Amino acid sequence: MKGYVQIAATGAALAALLWLGWTLARPMPAPATATAAVLWTSGAVAEGRRAADGVPEFALATAEAPPGVPRIPDVAGLRRRLPQLRRLEVKGDGLAEADLAATRGLEVRWQRPESPPARPVLRGLGAPRTLARGDRLAVHGVAAGLPPGGSTAVALTAPDGAVATATVTAGADGTAVFAVQSAAAAATGRFEWTLRIGADGEAATIGVAVVERERPRVLLLQASPAPEFARLQQWLADEGAPVAARIRVSAERFRFVAANGAPAEVAALDAAVFAAFDAVVSTEAAVAELPPAEAAALAGAVAQGGLGLLVVGEAAAARAESGLLPWAVPALPADAGMRLARLRLAPGLALGDAVAVGESELPELPNARTVVADPQGRILAAVRPRGAGRLGRSVMADTWRWVLAGQGETHALVWRELLAAVARPAAVARGSWDLADAAPVFAGEAVRLRWRGPAAEIPRAVNVETGADSDGVKVGVTASADGREAAAVFRPERAGWHRIGAPVADGGCDLYVYPAEALAEFRAERRREAMAARAGEAAGAAAGGPEDARGNGPWLPAALFLLAAGWLWFRERKG
Known part of the structure; x- marks a missing residue:
């Protein structure tokens, strides 16, 4: 009986050594104690440099990532999955505003992608949301993906079909700043201009509400x-x-x-x-x-x-x-x-x-x-x-x-x-709504609405007409500490025209919302600029090196190795 026990113990020791060798040879999974991770975002090149051994990798739903990299919905989900996370390396164009806010307390590492656009696109865009009747629409921005040193026409087509053009010359990086203005707006209402970069480049819709001019006293x-x-x-x-x-x-x-x-x-x-x-x-x-x-x-x-x-x-x-x-x-x-x-x-x-x-x-x-x-x-x-x-x-x-x-x-x-x-502004005397940011608004992204006017007239809520239904959406309003302004946060779910509050003549605001997938390079550049600022901030705590991603170390394989080696040594001495 004693011999059978010894044979069984020897077999178990050999099995433990085999299991130990397999464990150390294969890549370690991402334990909850990992302190460093890599996150793939849109714009990343999947063939790029992979992470160091033992550093877990994840990818957002819209990212092109190497095969086998698990997908996560957002950075908040990643932090719940890795509660000990201290350092995050971001690949690609970067994170949207909500994900960027979820990185607070982390050391964020990021390098700007160098791949230029394959065709002329908009990297920057500025245009007024409201235009007085009789004024010209002025649009400015940055075009990318242009032939270096070549000339490209930027065309602005008015609702009546009239076209205004401006010619720009790209620098060595294929970008150029442009400015173009249309003829004077002749009627009031909601109108859409079309901006196009080059003959086969990206086109963008510029939604503008034309109103009667406010005549100052x-x-x-x-x-x-x-x-x-x-x-x-x-x-x-x-x-x-x-x-x-x-x-x-x-x-x-x-x-x-x-x-x-x-x-x-x-x-x-x-x-x-x-x-x-x-x-x-x-x-x-x-x-x-x-x-x-x-x-x-x-x-x-x-x-x-x-x-x-x-x-x-x-x-x-x-x-x-x-x-x-x-x-x-x-x-x-x-x-x-x-x-x-x-x-x-x-x-x-x-x-x-x-x-x-x-x-x-x-x-x-x-x-x-x-x-x-x-x-x-x-x-x-x-x-x-x-x-x-x-x-x-x-x-x-x-x-x-x-x-x-x-x-x-x-x-x-x-x-x-x-x-x-x-x-x-006459609107300040009566109270009016506008947007806190002049940048384009996209479906699915939160936008901050701003109300300015007498403190006694601050509304408790604002109605947003989305065009999808007649009742609109009620959004709660928060007043500022000094009582001069109030704000509301609205997340449009669809593209097209929206009305904030009352008609424009009564202090409301017309808002054109872009489709979620529109102006891809513009949205990517916005993420890049935010990532550049975030990556330069000091981390709340220093993150460990790649070895920290393994957790507290392979203590169980080490213990089994000592037991198995000790048993085999004992058997050799007894034999």
Whole structure:
């Protein structure tokens, strides 16, 4: 009996050694104690470098991954599967916003893919969601997959079939920045333009809601009569905007002119007077000459009331120290001449006509946005926030000459841009919805809605008409701490037009949603930019090397090896 036991023990020892050899030779599975992992995402090349031995690999549903790599729905699921995970290497274009948020606390490693697109595609795209009737639609962006050094036409087709084109030349990397604008929109409603890169490149639909123009209420302040303000006053009146002008005609005497329901003559400028306007357009001299009480009322109306102040023309002999003139513009000599320039309006579109401008330019200031520049990048007009309002400065002093030269359209475009940049939006006074981000919205992705208006009118919920049903979808609203804004998060399930809240005229917002699969390169580039920022962040804790992915080590095979080897050694000594 004893011999049988010994034979059985010897056989068990040999079997244990065989099992040990097989265990150490095969790849280890991914234990729950793994601290490092590899995640394949869309855009990854499956033939690329594989992970080190013992490091588990996973793939998202949309990724091209090597055979045998298990699929996971999201990063949150991966972290539940590997609770000890500390380091994540991401392959491909990267993670969407929700997955990126789930990597908090991990060390994220990522390298930007180098494979260029096979055909012309859109890598960047910017366009307004709302356009005033009579304005041109301006679209800008970045095209990729172009022949290096070659010329490519970017075409923008309007709803009526009219085509506007711009030609771009690609750099060595096959990319080019483009800007193209259509003819003026002639009717109100929801319309769709088509943007195409090259003859056989990617095409994108640009959904824009065309609305009636909001005409700001404008107060003109002049230290003396000037043709620039006379022409501006006439143009505003012809546009139907409420406009009033206060013109100093002597040391103690002003002349008042009003049109389209603007307030008539007043004894002094105070908070009540400024509340009746959305923007003040003035010269430096007129601001510098304001009595202390009026200067204080103007500063308060800007900072607390949201009023916009636009100062135009050359520098004054004496500048006010009220903080309303943050741009220091040096005075030009009396014999300074004029020059011709094709003006560029934000975001960089050049107007067709070259117009006469002076030699002055604005310095760059923190938080300031350029509104008008020349082809050399010299700033001619800019705006910056001041409390609830905005301050603007323009050194274009003789725009009235443009009208005399037959360039009235350029005059109108520039002044519309200037007033839109600085004036208090009428929608803020009544409360309105818009989007917190200007980027395109895709089906299936969350979008943040923003409400601005009086604190007493913040809604508890907003109705989103999706077009799929008549009732729409109710979305809860959260107010900001200061009560000036409120926000809601909505995830559209279908492509096409949506309406946020009431009709646009009553403070609502029309939103065009792209199909989930549209603009693939644009969405991929957005993930790449987010991944580049995330990969540069410091990890919460250092991750272990590849050996850490095996867990606490093969302690069970080691124990069996010692028992089996000890038994065989004992049998050899006994024999």
